[in-house]
Amino acid sequence: MVELSTAIDHLATEDVAEIPRIQLAEQLLELHWQMARLQAQIARRTGVRLP
Template identity: 75%
Template structure:
């Protein structure tokens, strides 16, 4: 989780207006892909149930 947090921190300090347009487009596509993966993992973990009784 620390690596994920560090990656988000890195993005937060970057000024998107200074990123070349093509690179920004590539970043946005990758960010959406990674966000979908993260949402899938959140959903998978949310569905975990406690021990059966």
């Protein structure tokens, strides 16, 4: 989880106005893909029944 938090912190420090449009589009696609993966893991863990 630390790595995830660190990666998000890194994204937050970037100046998106400085990112070339094509690279920004690529990043947006990748971010949406990673967000879907994260949501799948949240859903997976939500369904776990604890003893």
